[in-house]
Amino acid sequence: MAKEGLHSWEKLPLGCSVPEAGSAAAYNTGDWRSGRFPFTQRESCIKCGLCYIMCPDICYHPDPQAEGYYTWDSFYCKGCGICIHECPKKAIVWKDEKEEEEYGSACGD
Amino acid sequence: MAQRVGIEVSLACAEAVKLARTDVVSAYPITPQTHIVEHLAELVANGELEADFIPVESEHSAMSACIGSVAAGARTFTSSSAQGLALMHEMLFIASAMRLPVVMAVANRALSGPLNIWNDHSDIMAERDIGWVQTFAENGQEVVDLTLHAFKVAEDPRVSLPTAINMDGFILTHVIESIELPDQKDVDAYLPPFKPLQILDPGRPRSLGVVGGPEIYTEARKAETVALENAYAVVTEHFEGLRKQFGRAYKPVETYKSEDAEVLFITMGSLGQTCMSAVDEMRAAGRKAGVVRIRLWRPFPAGDFIDAVKGARQIIVCDRAISPGACAAPVGAEIKSLLFNRKINNIYVSNPIIGLGGRDVTRQFFKDIYAQAVKDAASGKPMATEIMGVKE
Numbered sequence: 001m002a003k004e005g006l007h008s009w010e011k012l013p014l015g016c017s018v019p020e021a022g023s024a025a026a027y028n029t030g031d032w033r034s035g036r037f038p039f040t041q042r043e044s045c046i047k048c049g050l051c052y053i054m055c056p057d058i059c060y061h062p063d064p065q066a067e068g069y070y071t072w073d074s075f076y077c078k079g080c081g082i083c084i085h086e087c088p089k090k091a092i093v094w095k096d097e098k099e100e101e102e103y104g105s106a107c108g109d
Numbered sequence: 110m111a112q113r114v115g116i117e118v119s120l121a122c123a124e125a126v127k128l129a130r131t132d133v134v135s136a137y138p139i140t141p142q143t144h145i146v147e148h149l150a151e152l153v154a155n156g157e158l159e160a161d162f163i164p165v166e167s168e169h170s171a172m173s174a175c176i177g178s179v180a181a182g183a184r185t186f187t188s189s190s191a192q193g194l195a196l197m198h199e200m201l202f203i204a205s206a207m208r209l210p211v212v213m214a215v216a217n218r219a220l221s222g223p224l225n226i227w228n229d230h231s232d233i234m235a236e237r238d239i240g241w242v243q244t245f246a247e248n249g250q251e252v253v254d255l256t257l258h259a260f261k262v263a264e265d266p267r268v269s270l271p272t273a274i275n276m277d278g279f280i281l282t283h284v285i286e287s288i289e290l291p292d293q294k295d296v297d298a299y300l301p302p303f304k305p306l307q308i309l310d311p312g313r314p315r316s317l318g319v320v321g322g323p324e325i326y327t328e329a330r331k332a333e334t335v336a337l338e339n340a341y342a343v344v345t346e347h348f349e350g351l352r353k354q355f356g357r358a359y360k361p362v363e364t365y366k367s368e369d370a371e372v373l374f375i376t377m378g379s380l381g382q383t384c385m386s387a388v389d390e391m392r393a394a395g396r397k398a399g400v401v402r403i404r405l406w407r408p409f410p411a412g413d414f415i416d417a418v419k420g421a422r423q424i425i426v427c428d429r430a431i432s433p434g435a436c437a438a439p440v441g442a443e444i445k446s447l448l449f450n451r452k453i454n455n456i457y458v459s460n461p462i463i464g465l466g467g468r469d470v471t472r473q474f475f476k477d478i479y480a481q482a483v484k485d486a487a488s489g490k491p492m493a494t495e496i497m498g499v500k501e
Binding site: 004005006007008009010012013014015016017018019020021023 | 206207208209269306307314315316317318319321324325327328329331332333335
């Protein structure tokens, strides 16, 4: 019979506890995205940081390579679109995403 | 020396909880459990029991407080009955899933409706699958001993599961009995301080009670189920410890005049005591009757039960709860399933439902049930589950 689970039942911590702190960081909520991801067109971006403030999953961070801009984290972004809704310049747009594709920084060039 | 005293069984239960040096009690009053927690509240208030008594607004909160309390590493007790137990329902599964050894006394009472405060087993049978170790007491002394035993089993690192002691509401809880209350030093020797396997500790942070998606839920439930099954060996080991410490012997399945019996009554809880008296009278009248009393209900002691009944040609499984629309009442279904698993098909199983909502069960009633069951078996009638003593 197929062994379907990810962890052996005999090796689970007592009561299915998580014996270390901060483990939610390892939770790849990015795989909840379905078919599209938010893409910032930097030519329209005014560096207001609303995407950074409004994102409920804290997926936007100051871009260390481009001062004032924000970079986006595919590992956590669930694709809710709040950043697109909030952007005052409509600089963030949906882009199609194929499941097999992997993104690093998905921000504009 | 242990003191033999005349004491109400509820108060004796509370005294046992005190002797166990319980750290936290959280409960909400409900008949017929009330005297247990009322007495504990008194013991805490007057300084006899150094514990925190957490008053709450509902049983759901009581069980939630108990879960938090054990997660913080405290020896924890609660008690409830019927609607109160039902209100705890979802938290009962959480306690066992998180492997937190809460100890609870259940003063068994009929679930409403119609609204009824008197005894039967419908409350605990509705909570049959909560994953707790569950025992049944037959008298006041057993309530005291099984309460101490419950802490010992629940907190054993090989078990680490919540445990419930069932005692029939009113029939046990409100009766004054002659009970031997053990000495503190003997209880301390039997029950050392609680050493939890994991606690909530900011110094060593961990998460208890986390989400478990499809990729892990099956494995988590398997681990919990196996833990409960494995508790059997620990339950018997600590029964033996009870015998050594206090001189009273207990078994997962108790028998009375069963060795040469042709027909065996199967009982749980206080019914066993009346049934044994009835069997004495039936034996005197030449009937080869006996009693098998199930003390450990979860995990079900399958091997002990088979050993106890294998020589009989007929068993009468007395249920104090109905499973509406099912093929049998809860205990009857359990036993029929076990016999089928073991390929035992030469025992006629009658399954009378008796003693609902406080309806009295007398020795004569057992004799009537016996006569009816023997007649049914002789007539070759299909084995049935029937509510007995119903006014037509």
